[in-house]
Amino acid sequence: MDLFRDTLGILSVFVLPLLLVGFPLYGLYKRVPVYESFVGGAREGFDVAVRIIPYLVAILFAIAMFRASGAMDAFVGVLGPITSLIGIPGEVLPMAILRPLTGSGSAALVADMIQQYGEDSILVKMAATMYGSSETTFYVLAVYFGAVSVTKTRHAVPVGLLADMAGFIISVYVVTWLFG
Amino acid sequence: MLNYIWAGLIVVSFAFALYYDGRDLARDTYANGHALGVQVAFPDGYDAEARGQDVEARFDPVAFQALYDVEADTAAFPAELIRTDEGTQLRWAADAELPEPLATVATHTNPRDEVLQGETAAFGAVPAGARVVRTAVRFEPVRFVKLQAISGAALEFATTAAELAIGLIGVLALFLGLLRIAEAAGIIGAMARVVEPLLRPLFPDIPKGHPAYSLIVMNLAANVMGLGNAATPFGIKAMEELQKLNPEKSTATNPMVMLLVMNTASVQLVPPVLLIALMGLQINQLIFAIILATGLSLVIAVTLAKLFERIPRFRASDPARLKGGAAPADFE
Numbered sequence: 001m002d003l004f005r006d007t008l009g010i011l012s013v014f015v016l017p018l019l020l021v022g023f024p025l026y027g028l029y030k031r032v033p034v035y036e037s038f039v040g041g042a043r044e045g046f047d048v049a050v051r052i053i054p055y056l057v058a059i060l061f062a063i064a065m066f067r068a069s070g071a072m073d074a075f076v077g078v079l080g081p082i083t084s085l086i087g088i089p090g091e092v093l094p095m096a097i098l099r100p101l102t103g104s105g106s107a108a109l110v111a112d113m114i115q116q117y118g119e120d121s122i123l124v125k126m127a128a129t130m131y132g133s134s135e136t137t138f139y140v141l142a143v144y145f146g147a148v149s150v151t152k153t154r155h156a157v158p159v160g161l162l163a164d165m166a167g168f169i170i171s172v173y174v175v176t177w178l179f180g
Numbered sequence: 181m182l183n184y185i186w187a188g189l190i191v192v193s194f195a196f197a198l199y200y201d202g203r204d205l206a207r208d209t210y211a212n213g214h215a216l217g218v219q220v221a222f223p224d225g226y227d228a229e230a231r232g233q234d235v236e237a238r239f240d241p242v243a244f245q246a247l248y249d250v251e252a253d254t255a256a257f258p259a260e261l262i263r264t265d266e267g268t269q270l271r272w273a274a275d276a277e278l279p280e281p282l283a284t285v286a287t288h289t290n291p292r293d294e295v296l297q298g299e300t301a302a303f304g305a306v307p308a309g310a311r312v313v314r315t316a317v318r319f320e321p322v323r324f325v326k327l328q329a330i331s332g333a334a335l336e337f338a339t340t341a342a343e344l345a346i347g348l349i350g351v352l353a354l355f356l357g358l359l360r361i362a363e364a365a366g367i368i369g370a371m372a373r374v375v376e377p378l379l380r381p382l383f384p385d386i387p388k389g390h391p392a393y394s395l396i397v398m399n400l401a402a403n404v405m406g407l408g409n410a411a412t413p414f415g416i417k418a419m420e421e422l423q424k425l426n427p428e429k430s431t432a433t434n435p436m437v438m439l440l441v442m443n444t445a446s447v448q449l450v451p452p453v454l455l456i457a458l459m460g461l462q463i464n465q466l467i468f469a470i471i472l473a474t475g476l477s478l479v480i481a482v483t484l485a486k487l488f489e490r491i492p493r494f495r496a497s498d499p500a501r502l503k504g505g506a507a508p509a510d511f512e
Contacts (some may be wrong), residue, residue, distance in 0.1 A: 005467060008449050012405035019410070023358045023367065030365040041360025045353025048416055049345045056341035062189040064337035068329040069193035070200050100444075107454050119462045129466055132455045133473035135446035141182075143348075144440055145432060147416040148423040152431040154497055155488035157181045159437065160444040162484055167445065167477030174469045 048147050055146030059138050063101045072097055088172050091117075095127045096168040100137035100161060107131065122179055129171040134164055197326035204325065209248070210281055212323070215301070215316035217243035218270065220261065225309040233261045237270060239279075240314075248281055261300075268303050270317050272296040281322075288328070289320040348412070355413035359395075368394045382442075382482060383435045385425075385500055392421035396439055403443065406450030415443055428499035438485050445481035447474050 027034040066072065075097060080090030088096075091113075098106045110131050113124050137160045145153060204210065217240030227233055237259040241252035257276040262269045272278065274295050278286060286296035298317035306313050362368050371394035379386075379393055386392050395418035402411035422436050423429065432440070451470055456463050488494055495501065 005464075008405070012407060012450055015402075015405055015407060016410065019358060023361045023365070026367060027361040027365040032361060032364040034361050037360045037364045038357035040357075041363075042353035042357030044356045045349050045351075045413075048352050048356070049349040052348070053342050053345045056345050057338050058186065060337040060341040060344075061334040062186055062193075064333035064340075065193035065330040066189045068333035069196040069326055071192050071196040074196060107458065110455070110458050114458060119459060124459075125462075125466060125469070128455060128459055128463070129469045129473055132448065132451045132466065132470040133446075133477060135444050137444040140444045141440060143412065144415055144419050144443065145436075148419045148429075148436075150423070150430060150432045150436065151182075152497065153182050154432050154437055155181075155485065155491070155494045156432055156437045156440050157185060159441045159481060159484045159488050163441060163445045163477050163481030166480040167473050170476050171469065171473040174472050175466075178469055179465075 051149065052143055052146040055142040056139075059142040060102075063138065067098075067102070067105060086169075087176065088169065089123060089126070091123045092126045092130065092168075092172065095130050096165070099130055099134050099168070100164045103136040103139060106136075122175060125179055126172050126175045129175050130168050133171055134167050137161060137164055193330050197330045200326045201324045205323065210285055210319075210322040211247040212321035213318070214247055215318040216240070216247055216298075218300070218315055218317050220259075220270070220300075220313045220315055221256065222311055222313070225311060226303070226306055226313060228303070228306070228308050231263050235259050235261050235270075237272065239282075243316075244279075250280065252279070261303075263303075266299075268300045270298055270300050270315075282319075284325060285319050285322050288322045288325055351409050352413050352416070355410055356417060359413070359417055363391070370394075371397065382438055382486075385433060385435050386422070387425070390421065390425070392418055392425075392435070395421055399439070400442065400447070404447055404449050406448050406452065408452075411443075415439065426499050431497060431499045433499050434485075434489050437489075438482070441481040441485050442478065445474070445478040447478050 024034045024038070027037065072094060076090060076093045080093055083093060084090055095106060095109055095113075098109055110124070110127050113121075113127050117123050137157075141153065141156060141160065145151075145156070219238045219240060221236040221238070222233065223236070224233075235258075236256040238254060238256040239252065241254045244250075244252035257278070258273040259276070260271045260273075262271055272286070272295060274293060276296070277283075278296055282296055287294045290297055296319070298319040300315045300317050303313070303315070359368070368391045369389070372389055372391055375397040376388060376393045379396060383393070383396070395414055399411050399414035399418050402408075402414055418439060419436060422433060422439065426433050426436070449471060451463055451467065459466070489498070
C-alpha cells in the first residue's frame with residue numbers, strides 16, 4: 001500500500017512538469033508556432049470562465065439558502081432514525097447531504113467533526129472517507145455543463161446523486177468493516 | 181430534473197425559514213423586550229463621571245434560565261459600560277464567547293461587528309467606588325433571523341460564485357493554451373487512436389478517432405492523480421468537443437452525461453489536499469477505504485448512466501435520436 005501510494009505520489013508530481021514542458025517541446029519538434037498556439041488557446045480561458053458564472057451563481061445561491069434556512073437539520077432529524085436502521089449513524093448524515101452540494105461546506109463539516117469526536121473516532125473516519133471518495137456533484141455539473149451552455153441535463157442529476165448515495169453507503173460499510 | 185431540484189431548494193429554504201422564524205416568535209426565543217439581569221463588576225470601582233469604563237459582566241443564571249429556557253452560562257465576560265445622552269449601555273467585548281441565544285442576538289442586532297450591546301437600567305443611585313452592581317440589560321428585539329439569513333446567504337454566495345469562476349481564468353488559460361499546442365502538434369489525435377478502444381464501450385456515440393477521446397482520458401487521468409486544477413480544463417475542453425457533435429446544443433448527449441457522472445463520482449487515488457490537511461497522518465489508514473468507495477461508486481455511476489439512457493423518458497430526449505440518426509460513424 002505504501003509503495004503504491006509513493007509511486008502514485010511521485011507520478012503526480014511529475015505529470016504536470018511533463019505536460020508543461022513536453023507539449024511545447026514536441027510542438028517545436030513538429031514545427032508548430034508554439035507561442036501563437038498557446039496564446040490562441042489560452043484566450044478561451046476567459047470566455048469559459050465567464051460563461052460558467054450564471055450557472056455557478058444559480059447553483060451556489062440556492063444551496064447557500066438551503067443551508068442557511070436550517071432545513072438540513074430538519075432533514076437529518078427525520079432521516080437519521082431511518083438510516084441508522086441500515087447501519088448508517090445519524091451523525092454522518094449531514095455529510096451525505098452536504099457533500100454533493102458544497103465542497104467548502106463539507107470540508108468544514110469534517111473539521112467540525114474532528115473537533116467534536118476526535119480524529120480516531122469511527123464517525124470522523126466515515127465522514128472523511130465520504131468526503132475523499134466523492135466530488136461536489138452540483139459544482140461539477142455547473143462548471144462542465146455551464147462551459148458548453150447545456151441546460152437540459154437529462155439523467156445526469158439522478159445518476160450523479162444515486163452514485164453519490166451509493167458511494168456514501170459503501171464508505172460507511174467499508175469503514176465499519178475495517179475499523180468497526 | 182434540475183429545474184425541480186433547483187426550485188425545490190429555494191422553496192424549501194423559504195418554507196423552513198418561515199417555520200423557524202414563526203416558531204421563534206411563538207416561543208419568544210429571544211425574549212424580545214424583556215430585560216436580563218446582569219451582575220457588573222468594576223475592577224477599579226464605579227466612576228459616575230467616566231463616559232466609558234471597562235467592567236466584567238456576568239449573566240444572572242436564574243434570570244437567564246427564566247428568560248431563555250436554556251442552561252445558563254455563568255462565566256464573566258469583559259465588557260464596557262458606556263454612558264451616552266440616550267442612556268447607559270453595556271457593550272460586550274468582541275471576542276466574548278457568548279452563550280446562545282445571545283450570540284445570535286449579537287450577530288443579528290449588530291451585524292457589522294457582531295458585538296452584544298444593550299441598554300441598562302439607570303446607574304443614578306449607585307455610589308461612586310462600588311465594586312459590584314446588579315442591573316438589567318435590554319437588548320434590541322430580534323425577529324426573522326432565518327429569513328434574513330437566507331437572503332444574506334444568497335447575496336453572499338452569488339458573489340462567491342462569480343469569484344470562483346473568475347479565479348479559474350488563469351488555470352483554464354494555462355491548460356487550454358497547452359492543449360492548443362497539443363492539438364496542433366497532433367498529440368491529441370494520436371492519443372485518441374490509442375485510448376479509443378478502451379473508452380469506446382462507455383462512449384459509443386463518439387465517432388472513431390475523435391479528439392474527445394484523448395481529452396476524456398486526460399481528464400480522467402488528471403482526476404486519478406489528484407490534479408483537480410488540470411482535470412477541470414481537460415474536462416471542459418472534452419465537453420466542448422462533445423458539444424460540437426451535439427445537434428441540440430442546450431441538451432446534454434449521452435457521452436456528455438457519461439463524462440459528467442464519471443467526474444462527479446471522481447476516482448481519486450490521491451486523496452484531496454484539503455482532506456490530508458484536515459486529517460494529518462490519520463489519512464494513511466483511510467486510503468484503502470477511500471479508493472474502494474470511490475472505485476465502486478464509479479462503477480455504479482457508469483452502470484447507472486448506461487441503464488438510465490435506456491429509460492424511455494431519457495431516450496426520447498437524446499439529441500442524437502431527436503434529429504434522426506446518430507453522429508457519423510467515422511470521424512476522419
